[in-house]
Each structure stands twice: as C-alpha cells, then as structure tokens.
Amino acid sequence: MNSIVKVIAMMVAVMVPAASLVAAETQATKKSMELKEVDSDANKVSTANVFNRLLKKPKQKNAPPPEDGIHDPDNEGSHVLQPPLVSYEGLPTTEFGNYVDWVQSLQKGFLNPRYDRVDPTVEALVMDLDIVREVKASMPDVIFPHKPHTQWLHCSNCHPKIFIPQKGANQINMSAILLGQKCGVCHGKVSFPITTLSCKKCHSKPKPDDWKPPLSSASVKNPWR
Amino acid sequence: MNIKRTMELLSRWLTLASFVGVVALFLPAPAQAEYADVVINNYADAAGMRPVVFPHWYHRIRFRCKVCHADLGFQFKAGGNKITMAKIIDGQFCGACHNGEISWSVENCGMCHSGVPGTPTQIHGSTVQRLVAPAYKSLGDGKPADAQDKPADKADAKPAK
Numbered sequence: 001m002n003s004i005v006k007v008i009a010m011m012v013a014v015m016v017p018a019a020s021l022v023a024a025e026t027q028a029t030k031k032s033m034e035l036k037e038v039d040s041d042a043n044k045v046s047t048a049n050v051f052n053r054l055l056k057k058p059k060q061k062n063a064p065p066p067e068d069g070i071h072d073p074d075n076e077g078s079h080v081l082q083p084p085l086v087s088y089e090g091l092p093t094t095e096f097g098n099y100v101d102w103v104q105s106l107q108k109g110f111l112n113p114r115y116d117r118v119d120p121t122v123e124a125l126v127m128d129l130d131i132v133r134e135v136k137a138s139m140p141d142v143i144f145p146h147k148p149h150t151q152w153l154h155c156s157n158c159h160p161k162i163f164i165p166q167k168g169a170n171q172i173n174m175s176a177i178l179l180g181q182k183c184g185v186c187h188g189k190v191s192f193p194i195t196t197l198s199c200k201k202c203h204s205k206p207k208p209d210d211w212k213p214p215l216s217s218a219s220v221k222n223p224w225r
Numbered sequence: 226m227n228i229k230r231t232m233e234l235l236s237r238w239l240t241l242a243s244f245v246g247v248v249a250l251f252l253p254a255p256a257q258a259e260y261a262d263v264v265i266n267n268y269a270d271a272a273g274m275r276p277v278v279f280p281h282w283y284h285r286i287r288f289r290c291k292v293c294h295a296d297l298g299f300q301f302k303a304g305g306n307k308i309t310m311a312k313i314i315d316g317q318f319c320g321a322c323h324n325g326e327i328s329w330s331v332e333n334c335g336m337c338h339s340g341v342p343g344t345p346t347q348i349h350g351s352t353v354q355r356l357v358a359p360a361y362k363s364l365g366d367g368k369p370a371d372a373q374d375k376p377a378d379k380a381d382a383k384p385a386k
Binding site: 065070088116154178190 | 228232235236239258259260261262264275278280281282283285286287288289290291292294295296297301321322327333334335336337338339340341342344348349350351352353356357
C-alpha cells in the first residue's frame with residue numbers, strides 16, 4: 001500500500017513539470033527532437049547533440065518574423081513582413097550579429113542604401129582616416145577606420161557627443177564598450193557585437209616582434225633595483 | 226504477484242518519463258529574433274496595441290544610418306524618442322517616410338505593431354541588455370499617449386548608462 005502511494009506521488013511529481021514543459025515548447029524545439037542530420041553550409045550538426053544548448057542550430061538564425069519569438073504570430077501583419085533570409089541571399093556573411101557583413105556588402109556593391117532621404121543620387125561624405133589606438137597589454141593595437149564608418153554615418157552621429165575629436169581625449173576600455181558606452185553605443189546593438197570571433201576586426205595591428213609588456217610602476221620604483 | 230509486477234513496470238516507466246523530463250530541460254532555446262530588432266513599448270501596452278518591432282536590417286538595406294539618425298533626429302536609444310502616432314501622422318520620425326510616398330502609410334497597423342504584447346522596450350540581441358538587463362525603462366506609466374507629453378516627463382528621460 002505504502003509503495004503504491006509512493007508511485008502515485010512520483011507520477012504526479014513527474015507529470016506536472018513535464019506537462020508545463022510540453023506546453024512551453026515551441027515549433028523549433030519540436031522539430032529538433034527528430035534525430036536527423038541538419039545539413040547546411042554553416043555547420044553540420046547532428047541533433048543527437050541536444051544536450052549542448054549553446055550550440056546554435058542553423059535554422060534558428062534569421063528566423064522569419066512569425067517564428068522569431070518577438071513578433072506575435074497571432075497578428076496578421078507579422079505574416080506579411082518579409083523574412084530576413086529572402087533579403088540576405090547573396091550578401092557576404094559573417095559569424096556574428098545577424099550574420100551579414102554590411103560593410104562588405106556596401107563596398108562590393110551588393111547594396112546601395114540612400115544617403116539622403118528622398119534623393120538616391122546623393123553621394124556619401126566619406127573620410128578615409130585611420131586612428132590607431134595603442135593597447136597597453138599584448139592584444140594587437142586597435143585601428144579605427146573612418147572610411148567604413150563615414151560611408152554609413154554622419155560626423156555629428158559620433159562627434160562630439162560620443163567621441164571627442166582630439167587625440168588622447170577619449171578613455172575607452174572593453175568594459176565601457178560592453179556596457180554600451182563609446183564604441184558600444186552601436187557595436188553590440190546594431191553593428192557587429194563583441195564576440196570572441198570579432199576581436200580581430202578591431203584589434204587588427206599586431207605588436208612589433210620586439211614588443212615587451214610595460215613594467216608596472218612597482219617594478220620601476222623598486223628601491224632595490 | 227500481479228501488483229508487484231505492475232509496480233515494477235510503473236517504476237521503470239516513471240524513471241523513463243523523468244529522464245525525458247530532464248532531457249526536455251536541455252532542449253535548445255526557441256528561435257531568436259533578428260539582431261538589432263528594436264521593440265518599442267512606451268505607450269503601446271496602455272493603449273491596447275501590440276508593441277512596435279522596428280527591424281534595423283530591412284532599413285539598413287535601403288538607407289544609411291545618417292538618414293534617420295542625423296537627418297530625422299532619431300536618438301541612439303530604444304524608446305528614447307517618445308514617438309507617438311500623432312507625431313508620425315504629422316510627418317515626424319517614422320512618418321517622414323511612412324506617409325504613403327516613400328513607403329507605405331500608417332493604415333497598416335499590424336505591420337509595425339507586431340510584437341508579442343508585454344515585451345519590454347529593448348534592442349534585441351544587444352550586449353548591454355544581456356549583461357545589465359534591462360537597459361531601458363519604459364517611459365509610459367500606464368496612461369494613454371496624449372497625457373504623456375508634459376514638462377514633468379523630462380525628469381524621467383535620464384540617459385541609461
């Protein structure tokens with residue numbers, strides 16, 4: 001008798017969370033439960049690896065609006081909206097953000113967005129000036145190229161509200177960028193985010209071979225030196 | 226005897242069911258919206274409309290950043306522009322293009338107001354939101370949009386750093 005009660009209690013304990021999980025499941029997770037090879041150019045992933053929830057499956061990238069989790073599928077308008085992949089066909093790809101290389105798309109001529117609201121023939125005011133910011137540690141120096149930025153933005157978008165246009169006047173570090181200041185005003189929101197794959201896009205000037213890390217002030221002031 | 230056999234089967238079935246339940250916990254997360262989609266929910270919930278989802282990618286194909294963020298006056302802040310339907314119909318902000326001439330007009334409510342109701346104002350996929358969530362407070366406090374534009378609003382519009 002006692003064991004029957006235990007069994008019933010176990011049944012209830014399992015059914016309630018399982019039922020809530022099943023109710024919360026979406027289309028994507030249901031499809032991935034079928035064991036099949038997901039073949040795509042991006043990554044060949046077998047869905048046997050379902051325990052690795054950090055592994056992004058190809059079909060989850062650039063989902064069409066009714067399935068992307070933010071648009072309401074009960075809304076008629078969501079189904080009229082163009083799916084991103086339709087527009088992204090043929091554009092150069094990257095491994096971060098929304099997986100499209102916007103700068104390359106513009107420079108290679110795949111896209112020609114307007115520089116003026118009404119006039120499609122207005123040329124962009126492009127300035128080609130590289131700013132080199134030295135990194136104190138061993139990461140390659142940062143090269144900030146004005147050219148791709150001025151192809152998209154106007155001077156007033158950054159200067160002087162975000163960046164003071166003077167050498168040495170801007171203190172920038174990775175924490176500030178990750179918290180949405182300085183470079184992080186756009187990078188990490190609309191432009192490509194900071195990921196381990198995107199470090200080299202900014203940190204692109206390696207240190208010279210004879211570079212040594214700077215000594216700490218304690219070492220330099222050491223009275224026994 | 227019969228009961229004992231039934232019990233064995235039941236307990237075996239239960240371990241299998243609990244195993245499946247544990248597996249379900251590790252299933253991959255649902256599909257993610259497009260990077261840089263801005264959900265704007267300042268006044269929409271109070272007005273009974275779905276929040277607006279602004280897709281940066283669609284506009285980036287057609288316009289450079291300068292057109293909206295320098296010429297039309299959009300600030301680099303989700304929800305920080307205090308856009309109301311009155312301003313749009315008047316030709317400010319979104320209405321500068323969504324007036325039937327450059328792009329479709331505002332009669333297509335569901336194409337902009339397409340978010341899941343209750344989604345807070347955010348830039349989808351933003352690093353700041355994932356590290357220090359949520360980055361932006363909704364400006365609306367439950368009152369309809371007409372009552373929002375008062376001088377007292379300036380106290381709420383602190384930049385979120």
